[in-house]
Amino acid sequence: MFSPICWQTPPADLRLEAGEVHVWLGALDVPPERLIELRAVLHPDELARADRFLQAHHRVHSAATRGYLRMLLGGYLGVAPQSIELEFNPFGKPSLAGALAAGGLRFNVSHSHGLALFAFTRGRELGVDIEKIRPDFATTEIAGRFFSAAESARLCSLAPEQQPRAFFECWTRKEAYIKARGDGLSRRLDTFEVAFGPGAAPAILAAGDEPEAAVRWVVYDLPPADGYCGVLIVEGPGVAVACWKLD
Numbered sequence: 001m002f003s004p005i006c007w008q009t010p011p012a013d014l015r016l017e018a019g020e021v022h023v024w025l026g027a028l029d030v031p032p033e034r035l036i037e038l039r040a041v042l043h044p045d046e047l048a049r050a051d052r053f054l055q056a057h058h059r060v061h062s063a064a065t066r067g068y069l070r071m072l073l074g075g076y077l078g079v080a081p082q083s084i085e086l087e088f089n090p091f092g093k094p095s096l097a098g099a100l101a102a103g104g105l106r107f108n109v110s111h112s113h114g115l116a117l118f119a120f121t122r123g124r125e126l127g128v129d130i131e132k133i134r135p136d137f138a139t140t141e142i143a144g145r146f147f148s149a150a151e152s153a154r155l156c157s158l159a160p161e162q163q164p165r166a167f168f169e170c171w172t173r174k175e176a177y178i179k180a181r182g183d184g185l186s187r188r189l190d191t192f193e194v195a196f197g198p199g200a201a202p203a204i205l206a207a208g209d210e211p212e213a214a215v216r217w218v219v220y221d222l223p224p225a226d227g228y229c230g231v232l233i234v235e236g237p238g239v240a241v242a243c244w245k246l247d
Contacts, residue, residue, distance in 0.1 A: 005223055007245040014244075016076055016105075016120055021239050023128065023232055024118040025224050026068050026246035028061040028111060034247075035060060038067025041074075041081040057114075065111045068246060072118055076105060091184025108179055115224050117232075124235040127180030128222075129172040131229050138167035146189045147174075151196070158197055168229040169196040173219060176233040177204060180217065194219070202231065 007025050016022055030038065039047060042063065050062035067081075074081035077100055087097040096105060104123040109116065113132040140163070143152045151170055158166050173194040178187045192207035202219035210216070218237055222230040232241065 005221070005243055007224075007243050010244040014075070016122065018122055019239055021119060021121040021126060021232065021234055021241045022244060023120075023222060023241065024068075024072060024244045024246055025222075025230075026064070026116045026118065028064040028114050028116055029057070030060065030064050035063060035067075038071070039063050041067055041070045043082070061111060061114065061116075065109065065116050068116065069107070069109050069118055072120065073105075073107065076120060077103070089182050091182055091186055093179065093182040093184065110175075110179075112228070115228060117222065117224065117230055119232055119234075121234060121239070124239075125180050125182070126232065126234040127176040127178070128232050129175040129179065129230070130224055131168050131172050131175075133164050133168050133227050133229060135164040138164040143167060143170075146171075148190045148193045150193055151190075154197055162198060165229065166197040169202070169221075169231075170194055172229045172231045173202060173204075173233070176219075176231045177207075177217065180233045180235065204233075 046066045050059050053059045053062060070081035070084055073084050084100065085097040086094050088094050095101065105120065106122065106124065106126060107118065107120045108126055108128045109118050110129045112130045115130055117128045117130045119126050119128040140156050143155045147170060155163055155166055173196060174189045177192065178184065192213065193205040195201060195203045195205055202221050204213045204217050204219060207213035216235060217233050220232040220241055222232050222243065224230040
């Protein structure tokens with residue numbers, strides 16, 4: 001693990017070496033001139049998906065997320081962002097397609113309420129998740145529906161003022177785990193257990209169909225900003241994690 005997190009400005013000659021994970025934090029409320037640049041690298045289907053949102057800020061956030069992802073991928077791959085072809089597994093996890101996939105670059109992305117996380121590594125699976133802490137959603141009733149019995153009990157044992165952050169610590173770790181595995185919505189959130197809450201080191205504690213999950217996956221808390229939870233889960237120990245900020 002590493003602490004505290006410092007989101008740094010990347011060097012001009014940034015390279016992603018074997019055994020490294022780079023995580024980027026980006027703000028999605030971009031000015032109009034920046035949005036034009038980001039939309040220019042998107043494929044027609046990505047533009048159509050962004051433009052289907054009814055609210056303007058959702059359209060901006062969707063286009064900015066995809067545009068930043070393509071620009072970052074282009075930087076790591078040394079190709080034009082708009083030339084990159086992506087493919088998706090049956091559960092929606094994206095990856096590089098065609099000849100670019102041979103280099104082993106893996107990535108994952110998440111966004112919530114104007115902030116996004118982008119994670120990149122080589123030759124290992126990973127997942128990220130970011131969520132704005134919303135006390136109205138972080139209820140014990142919702143935890144009882146989606147968390148394991150032990151997790152729900154853990155949340156209920158905490159003081160009321162501790163529960164919203166603890167809820168989203170649990171939620172983001174669960175989401176990042178299923179994203180790293182590529183399971184998507186096919187996996188119920190109550191079929192595995194994570195550590196969360198005050199004093200608990202982030203970890204996968206148990207997964208019914210993956211006995212080695214606790215040692216296979218390493219969990220890193222990545223606090224992106226006040227009022228948010230962020231997490232990275234990466235396959236295998238011994239990685240060096242660097243946290244960069246966009247723009």
